Amino acid sequence: MNELVTNQPPATATDSDKSDADDILEALGEDEIVDYITGDAVKETEKEKVRQRIVRGLLHEYGIPVEHMASDFPVVVGTSSGRRRTKKADIAIFDSDEHTQDNLRRVVICKPEPKNGSKVTKIRTYEQATKELDELKELMGDEDAPELKYGLWTNGIDLFYLHKEIGRWGATFEPRADWPQGSESLGSRSVASHARLRRGEPGMLRTAFRRCHNYIHGNEGLPKDAAFWQFMYLLYAKIHDEQVNRNGGAQFYAAFDEPFTDEGRGRIRERIERLFTQVKDKYPLFSARDEITLSDRALAFIVGQLAPYNLADTEIDAKGAAYQELVGNNLRGDRGQYFTPVRAVRLMVDILAPKEHERVLDPACGTGGFLRETLAALLKRWREDEATVDLDHDEQREQHRQRLKKFVQNNLFGADFDPFLVRATSLNLMTVAGVQGNVYYMNSLAFPDGTLPGAEPARADIPLGSIDVLMTNPPFGSDIKITDEDVLDRYRDGVAQSWTRSKETGLPVASNNPVTAMSPEELFIQRAVQWVKPGGRIGIVLPNGILSNPGPSAESIRRWILQNCWVLASVELPVEAFIHEAGVNILTTLLFLKKKTDEERIAATMGVQEDYPVFMAVAEKVGVDRRGNTVYKRHPDGEIVLDYETKIETFRIGGQQRQRILHRTIKVIDDDLPEIGRRYHQFRATNPEPGSARETRP
Secondary structure (H helix, E strand, C coil): CEEEECCCCCCCCCHHHHHHHHHHHHHCCCCEEECCCCCCEEECCHHHHHHHHHHHHHHHCCCCCHHHEEEEEEEEEECCCCCEEEEEEEEEEECCCCCCHHHEEEEEEECCCCCCCCCCCCCCCHHHCHHHHHHHHHHHCCCCCCCCCEEEEECCCCEEEEEEEEECCEEEEEEECCCCCCCHHHCCCCCCCHHHCECCCHHHHHHHHHHHHHHHHHHCCCCHHHHHHHHHHHHHHHHHHHHHCCCCCCCCCCCCCHHHCHHHHHHHHHHHHHHHHHHHHHCCCCCCCCCCCCCHHHHHHHHHHHCCECHHHCCHHHHHHHHHHHHHHHCCCCCCCCCCCHHHHHHHHHHHCCCCCCCEEECCCCCCHHHHHHHHHHHHHHHHHHCCCCCCCHHHHHHHHHHHHHHHHHHEEEEECCHHHHHHHHHHHHHHHCCCCEEEECCCCCCCCCCCCCHHHHHHHCCCCCEEEEEECCCCCHHHCECCHHHHHHHCCCCCCCEEECCCCCCEEECCCCCCCECHHHHHHHHHHHHEEEEEEEEEEEEHHHHHCCCHHHHHHHHHHHHHEEEEEEEEECCHHHHCCCCCCCCEEEEEEEECCHHHHHHHHCCCCCCCCCEEEECCCECECCCCCECECECCCCCECEEEEEEEEEEEECCEEEEEEEEEEEECECECHHHHHHHHHHHHHHCCCCCCCCCCCC
16 A cells, blocks of 8 residues: 655645645556655565554554654664764654654664464564664664663564663663653553553554464464464453443553563463453353463563553454454364455445344354444444544544444344354454443254253344344355254245256256255255344355256245345355355355345235346455455556545544544555445445335435
């Protein structure tokens, strides 16, 4: 992504702003980006990607003005022989917009992020980074530069913070878990204060989550799934602490020096153990068997990473992306549970457009992607309605947070037969909305019966016929057939019938042979229709065979769908949509339905139903190739297509909200799904939804 930042403030873009940006953007090569600090074109190296991410974090998380930063600033340093020379700081931070060595306060050394494919990168300790720290110490200087107190060495994965003290015997360098905020008056924040916590910038928060998981998996030797659950315990404790100690007395913190001494790590453990005991007492998801088994060193590291963030005030998209960073590779099951790519999830939410008053359910929720994106879509719609998309007001943010909590508590529901995924979805909702919501551990195909503990509360909360919008990606595959007679009996009046083809008419006719096994996705079609109200909307991911196979069984299912539902849309996806994230090499379709009323269903059986248009699309590109690499649109000459946009960025410096205009070009991802969503809404503008239970939706 190429970005051009114009200096303070103004709040609206002007023609001259765009003209200045266009002049630079036209001169950009494919391998160049616009420096976030200077607005100049720079080569997009791996090191530069790390530097740009750190600069954004310094502004948005630490409140350091861009005007106080410089790239590649020459710093005069000493050598062991006493001679002076210059060494460049990749990022230099001053106490004003006067960039001189006398005003230099912090320095950053950036290195390229290590390339290791999908493997976990082991997080190094300060003791293991002697060479890197020596490089940073040299740049920070000695007693000749007393005001230059803070340094950071990073390769995007490792982050080593140093604090310099000038004493009687010269300069000493102490490791730190973090930096103070931009205002030096905040000091070292040795006592936690939520007023000083920072909102997560998306790139930095993803890095923090990944560092936490990698430390547990790579440094503690735990399997990936076990590492995830240990991280989950601590994330719950963090969110709980923000809620109960929001006005003071926080317990989830690490003083800057605590992670580096046995005594300090012991104090951190005492605080976190107390918090997690409260979590287990408050949330039924946990039991006495859930324990934090991390070493003191690992626990201190995780707390040091998470403690500075105010997750409650961090944007849903940032939290969702950070959480998804961990989920995809850690919780994939072996019974067909895989996770819907986020672009497909967003298209389904966009087309179905759940409203604030509607009840939304995912009966095979996995880790809660559809539920999370529903919340993000609602929040986006509220801001668009209020014309506050680019604004950031504490009062408005709190109002939106309370509305989201109310929606999650009253109108948002999930279910899964995997207890670990039930926990994962609850944590997902807890992370983005501050409340774990209504997620039931049960077999949705056996509902309203079933022996799993979630069935009983679900019977009261979400009986069949009570849902407005149902979105799901059910497990499917020939190796996970449903053979339980008690389950199959629930669907014998619909899809669970044995069929043959009539020799006279060529149409499917019921046979006398009872069905003994069916794929779960076939049963989920009928279950979804049963769960929604008449007029209720359904989005379901299905293998293409159900919709295209010529056999009588598949044809009978299609006939059942047409008899009981209006077909709103069908969007076919290429194999790339699932092959990387889910490891499933199969063509799929997003099928969108609307449940008919009894009168409409009877009319269909009598052949008096009128024809109606159906929106159909085939997505050829979904933004990634088979290996998960991002795919960009290209001009006929092979150059990547760039798009231009102007965005108002809101951030805080010294407790005051400020804005600046960000002109940027974006490498256009070759993804048909957003355009399909736009075309669908255009289609609906001239072709209202079929059926009598119509309602205007955005």
